[in-house]
Amino acid sequence: MTGSALPYDALLLCSFGGPNATDDIIPFLKNVTRGKGIPEERLAEVGEHYHRFDGRSPINDQNLALLEALQSELDRRGVRLPVIWGNRNWHPYTVDTLRDARAFGAQRILTLVTSAYASYSGSRQYREHLADATALLGGDALEIDMLRPFFNDPGFVHANREAIEEAAAQLSGGLEGAHIIYVTHSIPDTMEEASAVTGPSYREQHEDVRATIDRELRERHGANFSSSLSYCSRSGNPRTPWLEPDINDHIEALVEQGVRRIIIAPIGFISDHMEVAFDLDVEALETAAEHGIEAVRAGTVGVRPTFVGGLVDLILERAARERGEATEARVAGELPALPDEAPAGSCRMRHGEVTGLPVLAGVLD
Incomplete structure (x- = not known):
């Protein structure tokens, strides 16, 4: 399959984000907890976890490694699809990455979030984040699709x-x-x-x-x-x-x-x-x-070829369905693949239930 056959102009790797240096730690944690009334002394306590890594969250290098692995596998298969990276809570922010993509002519983007499972914080919150980012861009909004949760890929x-x-x-x-x-x-x-x-x-x-x-x-x-x-x-x-x-x-x-x-x-x-x-x-x-x-x-899946190859298979499956081709979703396990488009009301939290979300330690970063 060649890149010309894909209905997408780029693949967005969308993640939680994490500090890049010691001076980033408290500003990053304030971003994560904004509006949740978390006292600053608690933020300082959680920040000590990042000091163990000289203030730099391991997720940054891991996202870069995954981006490179995805791009390499796409290139190996002859698929022309640039991979870009944006975060919810720290640089590079998703809205900035999408702004740059639009400036270079992108109109339709497929998004892969760094969470395999469906839940409010693992999937719906990313959908809300992407909607907010496109709203901030204004003008001719980008069309953004999201890969389904891939826990049983x-x-x-x-x-x-x-x-x-x-x-x-x-x-x-x-x-x-x-x-x-x-x-x-x-x-x-x-x-x-x-x-x-x-x-x-x-x-x-x-x-x-x-x-x-x-x-x-x-x-x-x-x-x-x-x-x-x-x-x-x-x-x-x-x-x-x-x-x-x-x-x-x-x-x-x-x-x-x-x-x-x-x-x-x-x-x-x-x-x-x-x-x-x-x-x-x-x-x-x-x-x-x-x-x-x-x-x-045990290690995490990281950039194991089995995992990266599976993600590229998912990308090509989604692209084929967008072109109207009949493509069966591959799964391992008893549960069916979740739908490409999340059903209305899925993983929705009622107002007032979001206090206590798992945010302090950098959930899903």
Whole structure:
């Protein structure tokens, strides 16, 4: 397929954003929490996470690496589609990236957001963000489409399985007798309920990925292991119910059940950004060590060829459907592919329920 066959002028990689230097940390966190009444001392506390990385969020380099990997794979397949990058909360801001794209003649843009799962903060908030950005541009507005959430795309699922297999090789005894803790970002219960209005809930999406990977691992290795889903990085009012169990509490519960070897698999994140680097590599591994558990952390999908190739397949599938061609959506798992166009009312949060959104630690950055 050649670029001339595509109905798009560019692919926008749209992400959360993160600080580039120490002086950026507090201004970035103020952007993220604007209008939520978060005291500055709390922002300073969260900012300490970024100081561990000299003030630069790991997500910046990871987004650049993904952009380059996507562009390389598109070029390899002979697809002429430039890849551009814009963020919700820090430079390069989406509106600036789109302004530049329009200045160079772009009229229609396909957007890939750096979140695999459908929820308010993982999908709808990006749709709202893109609508706000095009409104700010005014004039002849760009036409923007968004790739569907890709949690059950074979490339994403299989890349996560590969990462778990590599982690298991570092564990004494491998998969046999181990316990896999699949981890994702916690969200408020109200956001979980909103995600289920028009399709599978946020939790159900993750459970589908867990079951699919478990099945593939057993088919490939014949191993006897157990698994579970847990959450990390909750923030906001402690009285607000969020999805549980927290991974640290969960590790302690597994100790009581006799588990002694675990693989922590961050299937809720596509790269090793702040939640993975701090909440898992620091806090969760420390919890495991304190209880005498042998633990390894599987990698994220990052720029694995399986994942990147799957994303390009998704792009070409969407382009084919836009041209009116009958194209079956590929999935791995029991749940169907989510629709290209999000149904009306999907993942909508009612007014007043957004306090306590997972924003402080840089959710989905």
